[in-house]
Amino acid sequence: MSIELTSSTRYTTIAIALHWAIAIAILAMIPLGWWMSDAVLDPATRGQAGQAFQLHKSVGLTILALSLVRLVWRLTHKAPPLPQAMPAWEKAVSKTTHALFYFLMIALPVTGWVYTSAGYSVSFERFFPVATSWFGLFEVPHIGAIASKSEEARKTIGINTEFVHSKLAWGVIVLGGLHVAAALKHHLFNRDDVLTRMLPFLKPLRKAQ
Template identity: 40%
Template sequence: MDRYTSVARALHWIMAVLIIVNLVLGIGHDALPKDWAVMPVHKSIGLTVLALTLVRLAWRLGHRPPPLPAPMPGWEKAAAHATHFVFYAFMILMPLTGWIMTSAGTRPLNWFFLFDVPKFAVAKGDILVDISGEGHELMGFAWAALIILHIAAALRHHIMLKDNVLQRMM
């Protein structure tokens, strides 16, 4: 069976957990206790996702993914490729828009309280900050929906179609 490399699988699952946790923290932060350090942890996870995305892209450039099953319809292959493209775009754009928004604030930006991260030279009211804020929120909801569809598609392949699509990443 064609499988992704062990590095690709590890990056996929580590990032999947980080991204899902971060979407829950970002979307649900108002409902969580105020004494939890929700937003600093959310920002740290976002920076981690950005760094891991660069590692993942570098790995992907040198290691081709296994082919999709030959009998898979063309529209399904196109949907899979489009979804992966959007996931990579979100893995870059979500942390960057968050970083831009944070840069306009007065609080420091740090990575898990271990060291400070430099901020971009932006200020509240800048059009880039406003666009980043709106985009960050909209992408968060879109990404959550796309992840649910991604999981549903993987389970469809595993349970209903009984092909090796899910096993390639296990």
């Protein structure tokens, strides 16, 4: 049996749109980041890699802007309550996972932007400053507080932020796997509305608790 979801049992349309736009963009950014980091080292693919870097930076900065909007939206619009039958430990894991997602959604693009602003390429092991053009429309400035530092400091910042940037991407993969597994568990086994309130065109498999 299915039930109609009311506004109090699902996320707002804005929250749902931001959730899926950011999720799909982040999922696409990880293989793109891996591919371009390798492709830039091969003279045969260096040209395409250069375009991929610009696309990666443009989408990444858009993710940052959307994530900030989403964070403000989340702080000003209450999420629908979790099912009453959900044990306290699971509610705590769910809240912690969501907080970590917000951290990653902001820290990943910020470390990318800091790395770009330092102008040091870990792939070429030398300074290789490249301006960021947002989808070819306008130039996004480097972060002044980073770009104005000494070469020594920028090299250290570049190496460390690229390291953190690549490890945070693995954080998204692990957390994303847990998140999807939990959503499917709720839909298929608990048969509650945890997945359908973020995917309203799906109906809960039976009446939500």
